[in-house]
Amino acid sequence: MIRPLIVPLISLLAASAVSAAHAAEPIIDAARAQDLARQHACFGCHAVDKKLVGPAYRDVAARYAGKSGALATLVAHVQNGTSGTWGAVPMPPNQISAADAQTVVQWILAGSKPN
Template identity: 70%
Template sequence: MKRTALIVALACIAAQAHADTDFARARAIAGEHACLGCHAADKKLVGPAYRDVAARYSGQSNAAALLVKHVQQGSAGVWGNVPMPPNRIDTADARLVVNWVLAGAPDH
């Protein structure tokens, strides 16, 4: 039941303001910046799964801005003891990747 609720929540997130997100470009940017070395869409690697990030920040109006800040400046203690290092990424590219993550990191 919890999995079904999560799937429904993620579908709702994807249908929100992320309709204009170029998912293929966002995934390419994530690859270029080594994000995919620590994160995967559906399973924890070094960092949390993107779908877990989407679920945690679902419904939070400041989620995108907060996550862009985490991507660019790094963060510590948000998902455990392993810190996320800062990433040298353009703000527009960071927003695109964050919107993709908040949409559940779809492949299409």
């Protein structure tokens, strides 16, 4: 009697877990993130898919993939600058709000996909 209920219950639980996982993902506004990156001259040192002065955004996303606190760490790097993180060339601090830096970093961590 209970057996016929197990399969639908397991399916329902699995579907709920998948929905919850997707609900936690931020919605990325790629066009806004790219506009912010242009406004703050990020593309002067970074490109999506190749190293310029700084690392490619895809390399940044790969290094920080799945790491707890990656978003906060990278927002701090963008705002405060870094030294020695990706080699000898330091990244200078940027005059960007935390909210705007977060938008750009979320886009980078999501794979820097075009709008």
